[in-house]
Amino acid sequence: GNSVTQMEGPVTLSEEAFLTINCTYTATGYPSLFWYVQYPGEGLQLLLKATKADDKGSNKGFEATYRKETTSFHLEKGSVQVSDSAVYFCALSNNAGGTSYGKLTFGQGTILTVHP
Amino acid sequence: KAGVTQTPRYLIKTRGQQVTLSCSPISGHRSVSWYQQTPGQGLQFLFEYFSETQRNKGNFPGRFSGRQFSNSRSEMNVSTLELGDSALYLCASSPEGHGAREQYFGPGTRLTVT
Numbered sequence: 001g002n003s004v005t006q007m008e009g010p011v012t013l014s015e016e017a018f019l020t021i022n023c024t025y026t027a028t029g030y031p032s033l034f035w036y037v038q039y040p041g042e043g044l045q046l047l048l049k050a051t052k053a054d055d056k057g058s059n060k061g062f063e064a065t066y067r068k069e070t071t072s073f074h075l076e077k078g079s080v081q082v083s084d085s086a087v088y089f090c091a092l093s094n095n096a097g098g099t100s101y102g103k104l105t106f107g108q109g110t111i112l113t114v115h116p
Numbered sequence: 117k118a119g120v121t122q123t124p125r126y127l128i129k130t131r132g133q134q135v136t137l138s139c140s141p142i143s144g145h146r147s148v149s150w151y152q153q154t155p156g157q158g159l160q161f162l163f164e165y166f167s168e169t170q171r172n173k174g175n176f177p178g179r180f181s182g183r184q185f186s187n188s189r190s191e192m193n194v195s196t197l198e199l200g201d202s203a204l205y206l207c208a209s210s211p212e213g214h215g216a217r218e219q220y221f222g223p224g225t226r227l228t229v230t
Contacts, residue, residue, distance in 0.1 A: 034218060043120075043206055043221040089159065093217065101171040102149040102164025102210065104219055109158060 002027045002100070004090050006107035013114050019077040021110045023064075023090035026071065031094035033057075033066050033073040034104070038087045047075075047088070080114045087111050117143060120222035122207050128228045134195040137225045141188050141209030148190040149219060150182060153204040162205075165190055194227075202229045 007022035025031065032051045036044040048057030053068035062077045073090060090107040094100050121140045129135050141148050150162040161174040165184035182192040188209075194201055204226050208219035 032217070036221075043122075043223045044208075046218050046220065049218050093219075101166065102147050102219075103161045103172055103174070104149070104151075104159075104208075105161075106159040 002031065002092055002094050002105045004092055004105055004107040006088075006090050006110050009109070010111035010113060013080055013112070015082055015114055015116050016079045017114075019075070019080045019084075019112070021075040021088055021090075021112070023073045023075065023107060024071050025073065025090075025092050027092055027094045029094060030068075031092040033064070034091045034093070035062070035064055035073070035075050036089045036091060036106075038089065038109075040086075044089065080112075082114050082116055085112055085114045120207060120209050120220055122205075122222040122225050124225060125223065126226045126228075128230065129197050130230055131197055131199060133197050134193065135197060135227060136191055136193045137205055137207075137227075139190045139192075139207030139209075139222060141190070141207075142211075142220055145209035145211050145220070146188050147210040147217075148184055148188065149208045149210070150190070150192050151206045151208065152176075153206055153224070154202075159206070162192065197229045199229050201227065203227060 003026045034049045035047040037047045048059045050057040050066035056065045064075045087109045089109045091104045123138045147166045149164040164172040168184045179195045184190045204224045206224045208221045210217045210219045
């Protein structure tokens with residue numbers, strides 16, 4: 001079946017530090033990959049996506065590259081801000097065989113705290 | 117374009133009662149999915165509806181049910197509530213019924229069962 005594994009958290013950084021949150025996946029076929037962010041008391045917001053191997057998704061300074069050879073989709077940002085403090089979720093969508101309609105499989109989430 | 121809306125935002129119920137949560141998708145989106153989020157289990161898929169038909173269902177007991185109306189609005193119902201049903205329930209809509217597509221989430225309904 002499909003699964004997503006995120007790096008253990010939480011992650012604590014100082015403002016302007018470099019961020020990496022690791023994400024690896026297991027899936028048959030060619031899944032689409034996503035990063036979502038959740039701020040306190042809110043739902044999930046789509047941060048970026050990649051739909052095929054070697055695609056790079058980017059948004060608001062965040063980037064992630066779909067690496068099929070390593071089954072990874074690591075999230076990076078060159079200089080974090082206090083406002084980036086949130087929970088980040090890696091997710092995949094895989095409709096191989098037509099059996100996973102409307103289902104995102106999520107990692108466990110990584111709490112990011114950025115200090116001034 | 118308005119985002120996904122969920123009502124109510126907060127709900128407190130007693131064990132044994134039932135509850136109905138509502139979700140209005142983004143205009144034009146025909147696929148609606150529901151998730152349960154808890155600190156222990158994370159985000160778990162409940163079910164997905166498209167054109168008023170349930171196409172996919174997660175591993176939850178039959179107490180959890182849902183439906184979708186012709187305007188794509190969806191409801192989920194939990195009967196005979198248990199303490200373990202306390203969670204954030206998230207609804208998400210998607211613009212396409214086929215293939216692997218991104219989903220757009222509502223703010224969630226926080227259900228507390230006492």
